[in-house]
Amino acid sequence: MLSELTPPTAAHCPRSGSRRDFLWQSGGGLGGIALANLLCSGSASAGTEPGVLTGHLHHRPRAKRVIQLFMAGAASHIDLFDHKPALEKHHGKQSDFGEHVEAFQNGLGPWMRSPFTFRPYGESGKMLSDPVRALGRCADDMAFIHSMVGKTGVHSQATLLQATGFQRPGFPGAGAWISYALGSESDNLPSFVVLPDHRGFASNGPKNWDTAFLPARHQGTIIRPGLPNPIADLRADPKSFVTDEGDREGLALLKTLNRRHQQSAPGSDSRLEARIRSYELAAQLQLAAPEALDISGEPRHILKLYGLDQQPDSFPSRINVPEEITYFGRKCLVARRLLERGVRFVQIWSGCDNGFPRRNWDSHEDISRDHGPLAEGMAVGAAGLIADLKQRGLLDDTIILWTTEFGRMPSTQGTTGRDHNPYVFTNWLAGGGIKGGTTYGPSDQWGYKPAERDKPTHVYDVHATILHLLGIDHEQLTVRHNGIDRRLTDVHGHIIPDIIA
DSSP states (O other): OGGGSOOOOGGGSOSSSOHHHHHHHTOSHHHHHHHHHHHHHSSTTTTOOBOTTTTOOSSOOSOSEEEEEEETTOOOGGGTTOOOHHHHHTTTSOOOOSSOOOOSSSOOOSBOOOSSOEEEETTTTEEEEGGGGGGGGGGGGEEEEEEEOOSOSOHHHHHHHHHHSSSSSSSOOHHHHHHHHHBOSOSSSOSEEEEOOTTOOOTTGGGGGOOTTSOGGGSOEEOOTTSSSSSTTSSOOTTSSOOHHHHHHHHHHHHHHHHHHHHHSTTSOHHHHHHHHHHHHHHHHHHHHHHHHOOTTSOHHHHHHTTTTOOGGGSTTSTTHHHHHHHHHHHHHHHHHHHHTTOOEEEEEEOOOOOSSOOSSOOSSBHHHHHHHHHHHHHHHHHHHHHHHHHTTOGGGEEEEEEESOEEOSBOBTTBBOOEETTOEEEEEEETTBOTTEEESOBOTTSSSBSSTTOOBOHHHHHHHHHHHTTOOTTTOOEEETTEEEOTTTTOOOOOGGGBO
């Protein structure tokens, strides 16, 4: 496409009218628009989009970017990070919670110890189970919150709550809020990128990273690293009827129609401006994305750090472990490359809503079978990400948040599974402004509820803390919608000072 164009010189750059109109009028399809943009700006970062708080942060920030690792299906805190000796001592005995328990299914069988062995790591002595042992070398960089509580044991609602701060659809994802507040640091890549599980979406799909009532340009852009076409519809299918000439003419017509409609009702709908911006971004992505997503040039020691040097026979006795390490490790490495190039918020998903056999963390039947490979793949990739960011000096201003929609019960479902537990679960954080080697808010001896029932930790508190570290007062970042000042933390949220360095 680019070979058919005449590159614009300085004389071709706009002297009047909007820069965006010039790029569309200069013709040449998406690749030509991108080339004109880069040549006229003289820099790939000259057109970065500011956020509503650019230059006006509420206080000095400790971080400027975020990675969220989301374990879809509900990862078991008591089998990964929250060691419970009482379950080992009382394994097989009839469970007694001391109160009526509303179970999601029938998971109130006997107490069940973890099938995994826990060991201490780091100077902090943090107890981690064997499948997540790779995180042991990072234990002193991590802050664990074991008193997280949810509002529901239903996957769709609980996932939305952790992703958007609300149980109902129609609210922006955390990444959209941060993009809205801080804007983009890159002219060629989106500010909010989503790396879904390679098998499909989690509960709610794109609703988890929607913009809702925020300007539509802040919606998460889906990228699937490792696939032949990692960004859907970025380029025309060479086998289709679309030609370069037809592509240019179609874009020109769309530009005319869009601008005509926009002029008839200026400022009435952000979706049209976002659509125009998406065409430009698609053009820029055609040039920037291949380089950002190409990990072939990474040195071997970096690939090894993320577990990407493993061969299929590296774990002969562990089904699917190499596959999970490869998929999650690749996403973590790509996330680092995206952050280096100015992406503000990267969301990485593990697990999808695909029923049975389990390819997510919803381990009703067999904790060992489901959590083992997923946890090992996650831990290798996440540990590599923390170590890599740290050695590059990026961990100091990057926040990593590990979360899931709820936990799992300390009693059995069937013989080796666990039911949903919205009453307590675990999050962990690392990076910019986080006090590593800390544990906050213990759960009770069973891992059933917070040890201090009157001191639960909510997703609002985690979101408030992250916004605080980004220089944002969570109570002041609001948007008026349907007569209500909406915010990421709803009407709740308290900063957690115990995990801030």
